[in-house]
Amino acid sequence: MSDVVLYEEIDGVALVTLNRPERLNSWTGELGSAYFDALDRASGSAGVKSIVVTGAGRGFCSGADMDMLQGIGASGGEEESAPRLRNERHDYALSIPKPVVAAINGACAGLGFVHAMMCDIRFAAEGAKFTSAFARRGLIAEHGVSYMLPRVVGPSNALDILMSGRVFLADEAKEMGVVSRVLPPDELLDATIKYAGELGRYSAPWSMAQMKNQIWSQLDMARTESLEESNRVMAESLKRPDFKEGVASFVEKRDPSFEPVTRS
8 A cells, every 4th residue: 555545453443544744635646546445445354343534744635736736727627647546436435334534633625625524424623724625726516525515514504615615613614514523633533543443342333334324325315215225224134143232232231242344
């Protein structure tokens, strides 16, 4: 794996770190390929129950690398032909059957903001700066953020964030629902890893995978269709060993031992 993304497994948590701190972890084809590889590695590891994504240094991800953007502009809108291993959709994290939690430690802008929104849960450091930035670059709401953002914060907040392109801080991000928690910078990563670890310790991986799929796949379903689909999965869950283990561990007052989930 390229060193522009670091990967570490800590007590059931895969820690994925965007690692271009000298450029505030700005997005390049190389970084994107390595990020998708890291998500796949975590997804395929039986020992990983949840994933934390963060940035090295002062930023989470400051958006697309400006050198790359200038190259696209100079070529009339065509992306540069530099080699890259993968070119996944930018909502790829939503396809990972494990919780993906963003620890937003600093600047979160443009394409970095998109990838933060594609995580399932977001925590932020006090003072972290957010901006969509697209409108101020003559662009549109890119890479699916026009779908995800209003579903998280509502249409009016989404339009404010997207049309203004203004910078807002972590506290306002929490008020709008962009992030769930705001923590002191020196506590953010440890607290996020602890939270992700508790997901893996107490919650069945299969249950979390199904819940993630339910939430993101049923947003646009009719209520009746959603209920029918949930009832189908519920019936399946009652036949699984995890259900027996969940009940037994509760009665016996011990931590559960659930089956792992992997995706090859």
